[in-house]
Amino acid sequence: MAAQFTRKEVEARNQRDNAAIIIDNVVYDVTPFFDDHPGGVEVLLDNAGKDASQCFHDVGHSEIALEWRQQFVAGEVVPEEHWPVRSRDQQAQQAAEPLTLATLISVWGPPLVLAALAALFYMYLFP
Numbered sequence: 001m002a003a004q005f006t007r008k009e010v011e012a013r014n015q016r017d018n019a020a021i022i023i024d025n026v027v028y029d030v031t032p033f034f035d036d037h038p039g040g041v042e043v044l045l046d047n048a049g050k051d052a053s054q055c056f057h058d059v060g061h062s063e064i065a066l067e068w069r070q071q072f073v074a075g076e077v078v079p080e081e082h083w084p085v086r087s088r089d090q091q092a093q094q095a096a097e098p099l100t101l102a103t104l105i106s107v108w109g110p111p112l113v114l115a116a117l118a119a120l121f122y123m124y125l126f127p
């Protein structure tokens, strides 16, 4: 089973030589990562010991970043201190409108009506 940490334990790990960060209830030991982070040392140090989920997602980190962070997993936050996670899927679902007949008509309706009118006009002009 993965190691578990309380948020208080993580809070104590806020130094350059011992830094942990929480992203989506997973604890990352970013101590060896400072010099390699493309976003710089400062932002990691500012967030050391804290929950950086919001910041991490706001940056819009790439798939590469998501894969890379796996290397630094130290464990997870104890279940009773979990915060709700906004997964990528949830975000995508919120962004994507469901494809209904009404959406189809509102998108395709006007150009189709215009095309039909143009065709009728053409047939009227050149019978």
Ligand code: HEM
Pocket: 021, 028, 030, 033, 037, 038, 039, 040, 043, 044, 047, 052, 055, 056, 059, 060, 061, 062, 063, 064, 065, 066, 068, 069, 072
């Ligand atoms: C283990 C955790 C992390 C990994 C593996 C990681 C990885 C990366 C990578 C690969 C990039 C280059 C751009 C991209 O590919 O997305 C990047 C950029 C960046 N990261 Fe991180 N990052 C981590 C944590 C964080 C955290 C916690 C923050 C802020 C709270 C942060 C802030 C930034 C910023 C500001 C940039 C620069 C974005 C830009 O120049 O447009 N990163 N990070």
